[in-house]
Structures are given as C-alpha cells and as structure tokens.
Amino acid sequence: MSNRILVVDDDATMARAIHSFLKDDYEVYMVTSGRNALQFLEKKTPELVLLDIKMPDMDGFETMTEMRKRPEMEDVPVIFLTGDEDSETEEHGLAVGASDFIRKPVVPNVLKLRVRHMLELYTLRNDLQHEVELQTAEIIEQQEKLRQMTYQITEALTGAIDAKDTYTSGHSFRVATYAREIAGRFGYSTADQEIVFITGMLHDVGKIGVPNAIINKPGKLTDEEYEVMKSHPAIGAQILEKITTIPHIATGAHWHHERYDGRGYPDGLSGKDIPEIARIIGVADAYDAMSSKRSYRDPLPQTVVRSEIEKGSGTQFDPVFAGIMLKMIDGDTEYKMREF
Ligand SMILES: [Fe+2]
Numbered sequence: 001m002s003n004r005i006l007v008v009d010d011d012a013t014m015a016r017a018i019h020s021f022l023k024d025d026y027e028v029y030m031v032t033s034g035r036n037a038l039q040f041l042e043k044k045t046p047e048l049v050l051l052d053i054k055m056p057d058m059d060g061f062e063t064m065t066e067m068r069k070r071p072e073m074e075d076v077p078v079i080f081l082t083g084d085e086d087s088e089t090e091e092h093g094l095a096v097g098a099s100d101f102i103r104k105p106v107v108p109n110v111l112k113l114r115v116r117h118m119l120e121l122y123t124l125r126n127d128l129q130h131e132v133e134l135q136t137a138e139i140i141e142q143q144e145k146l147r148q149m150t151y152q153i154t155e156a157l158t159g160a161i162d163a164k165d166t167y168t169s170g171h172s173f174r175v176a177t178y179a180r181e182i183a184g185r186f187g188y189s190t191a192d193q194e195i196v197f198i199t200g201m202l203h204d205v206g207k208i209g210v211p212n213a214i215i216n217k218p219g220k221l222t223d224e225e226y227e228v229m230k231s232h233p234a235i236g237a238q239i240l241e242k243i244t245t246i247p248h249i250a251t252g253a254h255w256h257h258e259r260y261d262g263r264g265y266p267d268g269l270s271g272k273d274i275p276e277i278a279r280i281i282g283v284a285d286a287y288d289a290m291s292s293k294r295s296y297r298d299p300l301p302q303t304v305v306r307s308e309i310e311k312g313s314g315t316q317f318d319p320v321f322a323g324i325m326l327k328m329i330d331g332d333t334e335y336k337m338r339e340f
Pocket of ligand 1: 204256
C-alpha cells in the first residue's frame with residue numbers, strides 16, 4: 001500500500017505540480033488552505049504533510065499547531081514549503097515541530113528524495129516503537145508470571161506447614177495479611193508490602209523440622225519439648241536462606257520470636273537490632289495466636305487481645321507496630337479481623 005501524502009498550498013499550480021511529481025509513487029491529496037487541511041484530517045490521516053508557510057487566513061505555522069492537537073497527527077512528519085531564505089522562518093518552523101524544509105520553486109528530484117527519506121524514517125520509527133511496545137508487554141507478562149509463581153510456591157510451602165500443624169490452620173496466611181496491613185499503614189510501598197506478606201506466609205516454615213508429636217501435643221510442652229519447638233526459627237532461616245531472589249525472606253522466620261526487651265529467642269536481640277520485618281511479624285503473630293480458635297480454647301475476647309498487645313508494647317513488641325496494631329483493633333468494631 002502506498003503512503004498517503006497531504007499537500008497544503010494556496011497556490012493551486014504549485015500543488016498540482018507537486019501532485020504530478022509524486023502521484024506515481026504515493027497517494028497524494030491536495031488542499032488549498034489550512035482550514036481545508038483540518039477538514040481533510042477529519043476523514044483521513046496522512047503519513048506525511050507538505051505544508052506551505054505563506055497562506056492567507058491561516059498560515060502554515062497556525063495550521064501545523066492545529067494539526068498537532070489531533071492525537072493521530074502528533075508524530076506525523078510535516079515538511080514546510082518555504083519561499084524565502086529567512087532563517088527566522090526556519091527557526092519558527094522547527095519550534096512548532098517541522099521535520100524538514102523544502103524551498104520553492106521545488107526541484108522534482110529533491111522533493112522526491114526528501115519525501116522518500118522522511119517516509120522511510122517515519123516507518124522505521126513506527127516499527128521500532130511497535131517492537132518496543134510488544135517487548136514491554138511481554139516483559140510485563142513474564143513479571144506477572146514470576147510473581148504468581150512466587151505466590152504459588154509460597155502457598156505450597158505454607159500448605160506444608162499447615163498440614164503438619166492441625167491446630168493453627170490458616171495461621172500463616174492471617175499473620176501475613178496482618179503484617180502486610182501494618183507495613184502498609186507504616187508507609188511501606190506496595191512492592192515492600194508484598195515482601196512482608198511473603199515473609200509472613202513463611203515465618204513458621206521451620207516447624208517442618210519439628211516432630212509432629214511436639215507440634216500437635218494437646219497439653220503443655222515439657223521443658224525439653226519447648227526447647228525443640230524453639231528451634232523452628234533457626235530451621236526456618238536455614239530453609240529460606242537458599243532463596244536469594246526475594247530480599248530478607250529468611251528474616252521473618254529467623255527473628256519473629258525475638259522480643260523488643262531482648263528476652264526472646266533465638267538470639268536475644270533487642271529493640272532496633274531486631275530487623276523491622278521481624279518486629280512487624282512478631283506483633284501480627286501474637287495477635288493471631290490470641291484472636292484465632294485453638295482446639296483447646298475459643299478465640300480470646302477482643303478486649304483481652306487488645307490489652308495484651310498494649311501491655312506488650314515496648315516489652316514484647318516494638319511500640320510503633322504495637323500502636324498500629326491497636327489502631328487496627330480499634331477500627332475493627334465487630335471483631336471481624338480474625339479467622340477469615
Ligand atoms: Fe513461630
């Protein structure tokens with residue numbers, strides 16, 4: 001298909017001459033004023049415009065400015081037809097977005113060559129743009145797939161923990177959800193909130209390494225059993241350290257049982273020495289432990305849960321994240337933020 005060219009010149013003889021030079025290779029349309037050019041654009045979009053500058057009523061600059069307001073004309077090349085050698089005219093033309101200039105009287109071969117080069121450039125640029133758009137779409141699709149894969153693998157791993165720990169089904173998902181909410185309210189970006197969520201999902205993954213008899217023991221654990229249970233953060237960290245593509249993923253598992261006052265485990269870290277993500281998960285974990293049903297007890301009343309979090313602020317929990325949790329509890333007037 002040949003390219004469409006619009007010639008705008010009030011001098012009909014000139015327009016006809018240009019038409020005759022180009023008509024064998026292109027689909028050429030002629031109009032004799034800026035207004036007619038704009039009318040033409042209502043029906044058709046050219047791939048190139050040859051635009052006379054000096055025209056009565058609406059000159060080339062004005063016509064050009066109006067043409068560019070149409071989205072489909074934003075990138076269409078426009079070659080100005082100039083009568084004089086005035087460099088100011090050329091400057092003005094470039095400022096309004098002209099691609100090139102051709103001096104009148106027009107030399108047929110110069111015209112043909114300039115037109116051909118301009119159209120080649122235009123086509124090349126469009127092809128490139130199209131290619132970039134295609135590739136960008138593909139990259140976005142790949143990224144989405146990767147994100148889904150991460151979630152699915154996380155869910156599968158979480159499923160493995162939940163299958164083992166019959167008392168706390170759904171615990172990891174709820175902790176992850178609360179932790180993400182705390183992070184969001186604290187000001188984390190959406191991407192960082194996602195990392196908090198995944199880290200939360202996997203915080204108890206180390207329980208895979210704790211014997212079933214201990215995890216599912218109905219009564220109180222003996223001191224030795226409790227010591228074995230307390231190994232789950234370190235086991236979890238060991239498992240997750242192999243995943244290097246998600247930053248800090250092992251952090252939540254490793255330090256979610258640390259306490260702000262330094263009396264937690266496994267390392268007895270305190271205050272800001274406990275990584276932030278672990279401090280967030282610590283509060284979320286405690287909230288879920290109290291607000292969810294266990295086989296041996298119903299969820300604790302919301303007032304009890306609230307006062308326990310408040311009491312733990314600054315001792316067990318980072319006061320900032322405990323404060324955010326308290327606000328979440330206060331906003332949850334019907335105690336619905338649990339066991340979802
Ligand atoms: Fe834990």
